[in-house]
Amino acid sequence: EAGVAQSPRYKIIEKRQSVAFWCNPISGHATLYWYQQILGQGPKLLIQFQNNGVVDDSQLPKDRFSAERLKGVDSTLKIQPAKLEDSAVYLCASSLFVQGADTQYFGPGTRLLVL
Amino acid sequence: DQQVKQNSPSLSVQEGRISILNCDYTNSMFDYFLWYKKYPAEGPTFLISISSIKDKNEDGRFTVFLNKSAKHLSLHIVPSQPGDSAVYFCAASSDRGSTLGRLYFGRGTQLTVWP
Numbered sequence: 001e002a003g004v005a006q007s008p009r010y011k012i013i014e015k016r017q018s019v020a021f022w023c024n025p026i027s028g029h030a031t032l033y034w035y036q037q038i039l040g041q042g043p044k045l046l047i048q049f050q051n052n053g054v055v056d057d058s059q060l061p062k063d064r065f066s067a068e069r070l071k072g073v074d075s076t077l078k079i080q081p082a083k084l085e086d087s088a089v090y091l092c093a094s095s096l097f098v099q100g101a102d103t104q105y106f107g108p109g110t111r112l113l114v115l
Numbered sequence: 116d117q118q119v120k121q122n123s124p125s126l127s128v129q130e131g132r133i134s135i136l137n138c139d140y141t142n143s144m145f146d147y148f149l150w151y152k153k154y155p156a157e158g159p160t161f162l163i164s165i166s167s168i169k170d171k172n173e174d175g176r177f178t179v180f181l182n183k184s185a186k187h188l189s190l191h192i193v194p195s196q197p198g199d200s201a202v203y204f205c206a207a208s209s210d211r212g213s214t215l216g217r218l219y220f221g222r223g224t225q226l227t228v229w230p
Binding site: 004031048056091095097107 | 121156157158160164216217218
């Protein structure tokens with residue numbers, strides 16, 4: 001079974017530029033998550049999708065971050081414009097259902113550096 | 116607000132000995148607790164979990180203990196092996212309310228197992 005795929009793996013941009021990340025979850029997984037992991041901290045949820053609907057985006061900085069999940073499968077996360085503090089690893093995860101007991105499977109992440 | 120805390124950023128253990136990683140939480144609504152393991156340049160991978168209705172769960176060399184009254188859980192690895200060297204994240208979730216499925220992570224503990 002293929003895991004969660006993410007691209008690109010690394011991205012370096014200058015502040016005020018825009019950037020987009022792509023995620024392909026495990027086939028059949030209804031729930032998709034985007035996490036932000038700043039160096040030295042644990043992952044923090046940005047947005048959670050159930051199929052192609054948003055379940056929780058309470059921690060997404062909506063003035064600069066946006067995300068969509070096309071046809072309930074792939075997802076893109078965009079930052080526009082980027083700030084220095086957006087430097088982090090962006091992790092995508094998926095799970096079969098949306099409940100605490102359901103295992104979330106993580107992709108390798110996209111490491112973003114904003115200069 | 117850090118609802119899941121891992122107060123030890125690092126732990127060094129000799130091969131064959133026991134590794135004990137600790138985690139504290141503040142939110143009494145959490146009813147599911149998980150440990151994830153992370154190698155460099157990879158996403159976190161699920162290791163073991165425990166429901167709040169239990170106080171112990173065992174899987175091979177890994178055992179998680181939950182003390183609800185103290186809001187504390189620990190991960191025991193016996194015997195420790197060099198391949199266990201990684202960052203270990205404690206996470207918690209609730210099956211209630213608007214945060215259904217959201218994982219709250221600690222900052223992680225870097226475990227180093229030396230020969």
